[in-house]
Amino acid sequence: MLSKPQKRISKRGLTVWKISGALHSLIPFVLAIGAIVLTFIFDWQMWIIGVALIIFALYAYLAIKVFPTVRWKRWRYEVRENEIELQHGIFIIKRTLVPMIRVQHVDTHQGPILRKYKLATVTVSTAATVHEIPALDLEEAEELRFFISNLARVAVDDV
Amino acid sequence: MSEPRRLHFIAAVSNVLKTLKDSIIPILIIVVFGNSEGKIQLFITLGIIALILVSGILTWLRFTYRIEEGELRIESGLIIRKKRYIPFERIQSLDLSEGILQRPFGLVKMTIETAGSGIEAEAILTAISKNEAQQIQEILSQSKKAHIELDEQIETEQKEEQILYQIKPGELILLSSTSGGVGVVISAVFAFLSQFSEVIPYEKVFDELSVFITGGVMLISLMVFLGFVLAWLIALIGSVLKYANFTVRKVGDELIITRGLLEKKQLTIPLHRIQALRINENPVRQAIGYASVYIESAGGSLKDADSSKVMLLPIIKRNRIREKIETGLKDYQLTDMFVPAPKRALRRYIFRGLFFSIPVAAILLYLFPVWGLFSLVFVGLILILSYYRYKAAGWTILENQLVLRSRFISKTTVYLRKNRTQSITMKETYFQKKNQLATISAKAMSGSGATGGDVVDLEVDDVLSIYKWYSYTPENSD
Known part of the structure; x- marks a missing residue:
């Protein structure tokens, strides 16, 4: 039977996702506040406030708690000598196989939040597709990039 | 050249100018629609310009490149820091160009193309001295020398020529009249209605009809109908002109496709650049037993996007495809044996x-x-x-070749060779998992983008076996 990828991404990645979830929740927050203010100004019915608050709460709960947790739990990766395997997805679980000899280049990048938590995202590009391993420990990401680009170079170029 | 280097300062100037050019419209909007006193908009405008200046210079400061361990290493980014390491083996071409900014300072702009996907495939060194450009080119050509010698050898071999396909007039008409979906529908409706002409007593209806016509309803619908027919005719003629004399020749290791009546077009595709084979059957053609065959090839750059999705056999009887492909593209083996999606x-x-x-x-x-x-x-x-989508879903593996068949409206069969497949993904939703079904998706390169095949709701064990077939790890492929 096929072995599933085993490695998880950094636990700090979960924190970063929660933070960015919280930032995303600002949008429904502002909308909800707007709805409440308008309700008072124009004497709309009071249940609008309730609905606005519930929508905001639901969004925040999903974006801060549920989605990051599920996403983190699902995310697995493994870099073998001959291939990279990824598994992720909240609703649709995707398992992807990228042979090392198909890898064209490897990049790392980090945004402000990732940098604060010493994390980085690794992207692996083939001739046709781009694959991302998010929120890895910085050193691990550097190592991985080094490792992959070394292995990928051994391969013959037959594109 | 292993120590990190910056670009020439002109790169910063070029960055600033480009950003200014891009933001000229927002700035103009602020200036034009600001209040009449004008002070605030002046400040905002100056602020934006200052910001662009500072960020342009900082971006320039951050951007470094170096050559290390056979890789071109570029580090950049003001807010998001990027490191891009490009192994020399992956570099497809180095283009040099001199812009107005570069020329007075004896600089060049170097565009590094890799076989990657999309815009990300390129790295650009906006302004470097000619010396440095030369150095980089030399280092690169040294590491590539082995490949070039090999190519030259092939060049000197004797080339043989063989005509693979030539469109016949009948086929040309068939191709043109069945290409546009709308046209097909309209002509079908027309044919259908003409069947009734004997049944309907026209003379008797005529009186009432004239009332209708004067009412205009009939007239308008007639005009619309004629419009459709006209549009279809124009499409038909255009298509005839485009695909007339469609000929595929195999010369040595290249396919040469010529077509067109007024404007002749020629396309040369080296066999080794072919990434995938696709057989397309739209419902009408399928009903009369015809299909079209496309090849996906690795186009070098975005410039010749035309050459990535190539019609190889525009219209051909289904049962003759095999013979054509087996003489033309020996790498591909055609098949009719598919493992279908399960009943559930x-x-x-x-x-x-x-x-x-x-x-x-x-x-x-x-x-x-x-x-x-x-x-x-x-x-x-x-x-x-x-129902027909379900019937079309199927897959098969022939040695090093994966074949995926599915239908959106047209039935599509994709032939992918293992060494041309860039990645394979299996997908499972909650409901698929419950039914032990899964989706397979295989990607190959096409031009500078991706192509591939997807088949939804196959037996999960089948999908796993495709996955296993693709895996390069020995314990998996057992």
């Missing part, structure tokens, strides 16, 4: 069809109580299509 997948195919067609029909029925009834025909058609 049919339910999901039907459900997916109904999932969007029933709400649409319901809305139409609600809005137009009588005419909306026609939307039921639409639901019926979707049901039939869903």
